[in-house]
Amino acid sequence: MSINASGWRPEAPISVGKTSSTTTGNKALMLEEALIFEIGDTTTTGVDFDQAPPLQGRGWGGAVPQNATADSRRGPTPNPSPEGEGLKDSRLGTLARTAPIGLPGLSEPETVRHYTRLSRQNYGIDLGFFPLGSCTMKHNPRLNEKMARLPGFADIHPLQPVDTVQGALGVINELANWLITLTGMYGVAMTPKAGAHGELCGMLCIKAALEARGEGHRKVVLVPESAHGTNPATAAFAGYTVEDIPATAEGRVDTAALLARLGPDVAAVMITNPNTCGLFERDMKVISDAVHAAGGFVYCDGANFNAIVGRVRPGDLGIDAMHINLHKTFSTPHGGGGPGSGPVVLSEALAPFGPLPFTARMADGHLQLIEEETAGDEHPHSFGRMCAFHGQMGMFTRALTYILSHGADGLRQVAEDAVLNANYILRSLDTTLEAPFGTSGPCMHEALFSDNGLAEGFSTIDVAKGLIDEGFHPMTMYFPLVVHGAMLIEPTETESKAALDQFIVALRSVAERAKAGDVSLKSAPHFAPRSRLDETLAARKPVLVWKDPDLAQAAE
Amino acid sequence: MSRYFTEDHEWVDVDGDIGTVGISEYAQEQLGDIVFVDVPDEGKELTKGDEAAVVESVKAASDVYSPVSGTVIEANASLGDTPGLVNEDPEGDGWFYKLTLADPDELSELMDEIAYQAFVAKL
Numbered sequence: 247m248s249i250n251a252s253g254w255r256p257e258a259p260i261s262v263g264k265t266s267s268t269t270t271g272n273k274a275l276m277l278e279e280a281l282i283f284e285i286g287d288t289t290t291t292g293v294d295f296d297q298a299p300p301l302q303g304r305g306w307g308g309a310v311p312q313n314a315t316a317d318s319r320r321g322p323t324p325n326p327s328p329e330g331e332g333l334k335d336s337r338l339g340t341l342a343r344t345a346p347i348g349l350p351g352l353s354e355p356e357t358v359r360h361y362t363r364l365s366r367q368n369y370g371i372d373l374g375f376f377p378l379g380s381c382t383m384k385h386n387p388r389l390n391e392k393m394a395r396l397p398g399f400a401d402i403h404p405l406q407p408v409d410t411v412q413g414a415l416g417v418i419n420e421l422a423n424w425l426i427t428l429t430g431m432y433g434v435a436m437t438p439k440a441g442a443h444g445e446l447c448g449m450l451c452i453k454a455a456l457e458a459r460g461e462g463h464r465k466v467v468l469v470p471e472s473a474h475g476t477n478p479a480t481a482a483f484a485g486y487t488v489e490d491i492p493a494t495a496e497g498r499v500d501t502a503a504l505l506a507r508l509g510p511d512v513a514a515v516m517i518t519n520p521n522t523c524g525l526f527e528r529d530m531k532v533i534s535d536a537v538h539a540a541g542g543f544v545y546c547d548g549a550n551f552n553a554i555v556g557r558v559r560p561g562d563l564g565i566d567a568m569h570i571n572l573h574k575t576f577s578t579p580h581g582g583g584g585p586g587s588g589p590v591v592l593s594e595a596l597a598p599f600g601p602l603p604f605t606a607r608m609a610d611g612h613l614q615l616i617e618e619e620t621a622g623d624e625h626p627h628s629f630g631r632m633c634a635f636h637g638q639m640g641m642f643t644r645a646l647t648y649i650l651s652h653g654a655d656g657l658r659q660v661a662e663d664a665v666l667n668a669n670y671i672l673r674s675l676d677t678t679l680e681a682p683f684g685t686s687g688p689c690m691h692e693a694l695f696s697d698n699g700l701a702e703g704f705s706t707i708d709v710a711k712g713l714i715d716e717g718f719h720p721m722t723m724y725f726p727l728v729v730h731g732a733m734l735i736e737p738t739e740t741e742s743k744a745a746l747d748q749f750i751v752a753l754r755s756v757a758e759r760a761k762a763g764d765v766s767l768k769s770a771p772h773f774a775p776r777s778r779l780d781e782t783l784a785a786r787k788p789v790l791v792w793k794d795p796d797l798a799q800a801a802e
Numbered sequence: 803m804s805r806y807f808t809e810d811h812e813w814v815d816v817d818g819d820i821g822t823v824g825i826s827e828y829a830q831e832q833l834g835d836i837v838f839v840d841v842p843d844e845g846k847e848l849t850k851g852d853e854a855a856v857v858e859s860v861k862a863a864s865d866v867y868s869p870v871s872g873t874v875i876e877a878n879a880s881l882g883d884t885p886g887l888v889n890e891d892p893e894g895d896g897w898f899y900k901l902t903l904a905d906p907d908e909l910s911e912l913m914d915e916i917a918y919q920a921f922v923a924k925l
Contacts, residue, residue: 724861781835782837785838786886
């Protein structure tokens with residue numbers, strides 16, 4: 247036989263147990279890198295500038311046009327600088343920089359690698375399952391992005407003449423019609439920029455309606471414990487006094503307590519439906535009717551509309567105002583401070599008080615923008631304007647694309663699949679983790695567990711950190727507050743059964759370790775680029791800006 | 803010197819007409835690692851139930867309500883650099899502020915140590 251003498255002898259890897267750390271600190275594909283200020287030097291740049299020409303003098307005495315007349319050629323007398331001429335003489339005078347600017351001076355490959363490395367350390371919806379509850383994180387169809395980037399949507403200005411942006415106004419109007427139809431409401435304010443902004447819009451409509459009725463003295467807003475945290479904040483911001491309504495043992499609004507509190511001082515009730523415990527408020531219609539009979543209005547937080555879209559029309563439940571987080575229910579990227587959009591659908595009673603501007607399709611098909619100048623007699627009761635312009639155009643195009651690409655039947659299936667997926671998770675894990683409202687019937691879009699049953703000293707955060715090692719973004723932790731050590735999981739409709747099964751296996755394994763008191767979980771994650779951080783130290787002695795160590799030393 | 807507790811987990815030690823205020827062992831345990839404490843300025847007039855101080859943990863910021871009315875005469879300056887004192891010795895070195903009591907009768911509405919322990923045991 248002939249033998250290749252290169253010495254290469256393929257064999258199965260030998261397990262050596264715990265591997266030592268590397269010389270570089272890199273872990274194969276996970277590369278370590280110094281901070282960007284610590285790479286390269288601060289004196290180079292990828293862009294060449296000529297050295298500034300020496301100053302000839304001050305004033306504009308320098309160049310003289312060749313065709314100038316003898317008289318004008320004399321021009322103003324040049325004004326030589328007192329320091330004489332040369333490079334040290336700057337046009338900036340005393341404002342010239344005397345110390346290095348300290349900006350990173352990286353080559354193109356260094357810069358590209360820096361950002362590529364950072365992007366690879368980021369866990370995103372395009373990489374894996376994002377089970378955060380209370381904040382629907384669904385996929386971002388590339389079709390949406392394509393539509394949003396079309397010329398005519400992406401490159402227009404809100405102050406352009408309306409005749410030149412009929413297509414964009416058409417998108418806003420078409421989306422508005424869809425939202426009204428899907429919710430069974432009467433009107434919609436498209437301008438609010440996010441959910442909480444939408445809440446404020448709705449509360450201001452309610453305030454305007456009450457004042458128009460001469461009932462501005464109604465100052466109390468009732469907010470159940472199962473509502474989103476922004477609800478009481480919005481009510482307080484709008485000038486109302488907030489009163490809590492307790493929840494029942496099954497995680498829903500205590501209807502009897504709410505009805506008992508109604509009276510002539512109650513302006514509105516704010517209810518999140520489906521609520522933050524992932525449950526549908528079955529008594530919604532009863533509550534709405536009672537609130538209306540008592541002269542108040544019903545605000546619904548529609549952040550969880552994705553669980554009921556196409557199945558339930560909030561208008562049928564007697565709701566007067568509800569915001570829809572377009573970025574949750576109808577996709578579009580969000581999170582990390584990204585843009586949101588929170589249009590508010592309004593009942594017939596509140597629609598006249600909605601904000602300006604809005605779009606209106608005229609009898610001839612032409613779209614008009616109704617603003618202060620054009621509102622006239624048709625919309626005299628508007629509470630005013632809460633946004634400079636028409637709303638989040640980029641969100642509108644994406645949301646309408648999502649709606650039109652799904653169609654009415656597709657949207658209905660969105661809700662059905664989201665609820666099915668959440669119940670699959672709830673029932674697959676409720677023997678491993680305690681599901682405090684597991685007996686309250688099927689959940690809606692999210693499954694809720696508590697930390698009850700974990701070993702002494704173990705908490706939800708240990709489970710969450712363990713999930714990072716298993717390759718998942720953690721679920722929402724410690725919220726809602728009504729459940730101890732809450733773990734809130736929202737799979738959305740976009741995850742496959744295989745993806746859910748893998749997540750369930752991972753969470754079951756981590757939860758069993760936490761129940762058994764596996765100490766290695768206390769320092770998890772072990773496989774992430776950074777292991778468990780000292781949050782206490784970070785909060786007690788935060789380092790908020792990078793400082794040049796040399797400068798810091800010199801200062802001491 | 804006697805110690806009184808509120809249902810919101812503040813304590814006040816009373817020595818003559820001077821009260822020393824802090825939060826209970828149970829409270830620090832619930833809050834987790836304390837990272838910042840904002841204490842009231844000297845001379846501040848407080849009414850019982852007023853937001854007197856803010857205590858911030860990794861988890862959340864919480865208001866500390868004055869268990870009694872009075873005028874602040876001293877704040878615990880050590881908490882500025884070492885907020886962890888509240889975790890280590892909440893009912894001793896981790897005190898928040900001292901005040902002159904405006905109305906000693908208010909103390910009768912507070913719990914003594916035994917009553918407070920019984921109250922906490924039910925939570």
